[in-house]
Amino acid sequence: MLILASASxxxxxxxxxxxxxxxxxxxxDIDESPLKLELPAPYAKRIASEKxxxxxxxxxxxxxxxxxxxxxxxxxxxxxxxxxxxxxKCLELLSGRRHNVIxxxxxxNASGKQKTKLVVSAVKFKRLSAAEIAHxxxxxxxxxxxxxxxxxxxxxxxxxxxxxxxxxxxxxxLHETHAMLKDAGYERA
Numbered sequence: 237m238l239i240l241a242s243a244s245x246x247x248x249x250x251x252x253x254x255x256x257x258x259x260x261x262x263x264x265d266i267d268e269s270p271l272k273l274e275l276p277a278p279y280a281k282r283i284a285s286e287k288x289x290x291x292x293x294x295x296x297x298x299x300x301x302x303x304x305x306x307x308x309x310x311x312x313x314x315x316x317x318x319x320x321x322x323x324x325k326c327l328e329l330l331s332g333r334r335h336n337v338i339x340x341x342x343x344x345n346a347s348g349k350q351k352t353k354l355v356v357s358a359v360k361f362k363r364l365s366a367a368e369i370a371h372x373x374x375x376x377x378x379x380x381x382x383x384x385x386x387x388x389x390x391x392x393x394x395x396x397x398x399x400x401x402x403x404x405x406x407x408x409x410l411h412e413t414h415a416m417l418k419d420a421g422y423e424r425a
Contacts, residue, residue: 237259237260237297237298237299238256238258238259238260238298238299238300238301238417238422239258239259239260239261239262239291239295239298239299239300239301240258240260240261240262240301240302241262241263241264241287241288241290241291241300241301241302242261242263242264242287242301242302242303243261243263244303244407244408246388246406246407246408247303247407247408248261250403250406250407250408250410251408251413253403253410254410254413254414254424255424256417256422256424258301259298260295262291262294262295264286264287264288264290264291264302265290266283266286266287266290268283268304270313274313275308275311275313276306276307276308276311276312276313276336276338277306277308277338277354277356279304279306279313280304280305280306280338280339280340280354281340281342281352281354282340283304283340284302284303284304284339284340284341284342284352285302285340285342285350285352287302287303287304287342288300288301288302288342288343288344288350288352289342289344289350291344292344292348292350296348297346298346299343299344299345299346299417299420299421299422300343300344301341301342301343301413301417302341302342302343303339303340303341303342303407303408303413304339304340305337305338305339305382305404305407305408306337306338306339306340306382307326307330307335307336307337307338307382307383308335308336308337308338309329309330309333309335309336314326314329314330314335314382314383314384315382315384316380316381316382317378317379317380317381317383317384318379318380320373320378322384323372323373323378323379323384323385324369324373324384325384326378326383326384326385327361327364327369327372327373327378327384327385328364328369330361330364330383330384330385331361331362331363331364331369332361332362332363332364333360333361334358334359334360334397335358335359335360335361335383336356336357336358336359337356337357337358337359337382337383337400337404337405338354338355338356339354339355339404339407339408339409340352340353340354341353341354341355341408341409341412341413341416343416343417343419343420344420345420345421346420346421349420351416351419351420353412353416355400355401355404355409355412356400356404357398357399357400357401357402357404357405357409358397358398358399358400359387359395359397359398359405360395360396360397360398361394361395362394362395362396364394368394371390372385372390372391372394375389375390377389377390377391386406387402387405387406388406
């Protein structure tokens with residue numbers, strides 16, 4: 237049995253691309269506040285690990301998959317944007333710059349053994365005009381997205397360069413997740 241410890245519809249869609257349908261979706265309700273001076277990569281790893289641990293503790297004997305995706309600009313963790321103002325500030329910061337999209341993937345196998353891995357992809361936005369930012373804000377795609385954008389939507393036209401896993405930028409690195417699930421003993425039905 238596989239439990240996806242995530243509320244993200246994108247992660248469910250990405251798993252479908254691998255032919256994987258979790259038996260259950262059980263988002264972990266944990267405090268996702270960054271620790272003082274916590275950097276993006278350790279933060280993503282810690283949050284993914286804590287989500288997996290919590291759901292595994294509530295559901296012993298099953299495989300639990302959890303993930304957390306963070307947009308990091310230098311030492312800064314960008315928020316999952318909830319307001320237009322937050323999204324605008326993120327896009328203004330990302331304009332013309334390279335940043336990292338970091339996903340922590342954590343799996344607890346049926347025996348309770350946990351493995352957590354980080355996957356990092358680099359993304360570069362073109363220099364954005366005020367009109368391009370306004371157009372993207374009006375699309376509404378930024379809502380609840382780390383860093384205020386979704387590469388699989390309108391933002392694709394604003395991104396001339398990526399390095400690394402595209403699916404990681406969407407929210408779940410499929411190659412690494414597939415290998416980790418296989419290692420944990422998960423067999424597709």
